[in-house]
Amino acid sequence: MSIRDLLTDAASRPLDAARPVFHGLTTEDAHRLPGGHGNSIVWLLWHAARQMDVQTLALGGGESVWRSGGWADRLGVDRGERDFGFGDSVEEVASLHVRDVPALGDHLAACIDALTGYLATLDDAALDEVIDDSYDPPVTRGTRLVSIIDDAAVHVGQAAYARGLLDGWRAAV
Template identity: 50%
Template structure:
């Protein structure tokens, strides 16, 4: 297995979890902020996709899919196009209201496909390129890519947990 194939497997897993979490979900459950202030499932899935879209677009020196492919318009959120969820408080989270889980799945899947295609176009040496010297140690392209998948995986795990909290008896396929 090549590093790119290994990464592809890891990158697709959060999207697979999203399919289970969003399957048959009621829009009220999708948009509920547990306790009135915690992240909703809609926000968690949206953020998982947005952070990866933004970071991979920067690495690829390409436009974000959010705006370039019209996802921002389709979502119609009350947030700037530059919003991606980092540092969001409860009021920011509450603005991420999504009527259809299919929209979230579509955006996340599109972002994952672009990420996988990008990674398959990289050489092993390019994965070692330093892309951010503001950290100690400096961040390589490979480490940045792994961090986007790790962030997505954590947030999708949280989304599954939140659905279980909000819907008694829901456990997905786990």
């Protein structure tokens, strides 16, 4: 298996992990803040997709999935093209309301498709290219891609955990 194939496989996994979160999920529960102050399921899934979209756009250029897919209107979320919730306060997290919760899965899938499409254009030399030398060690394209995938996996996992906190829900295995 090539490195690119491995990254593509890893990038696709957050969608598989997110699917059970949606099963039987009510709009009310999707927007609930665990403990009254944690990130809601909708915020976590929205952020997982948005950070992927924003960072893929930064690496590859072109148009964001957010804009090209009309996701702001489809989800009913009034956030800018480069906004992915980094640094959101509890109030900002609580104010993120998604009109069509199941469509969050479609949005995540579209962002994963954009990322895996971008990955398909890369060779090993592109993965080794330093894209940010403000860090020590400098960040390569491959390292940034792992970071994007890891962030999505972590936030989808948090959404699954938050889903599990709801009234005795158990994941189907």
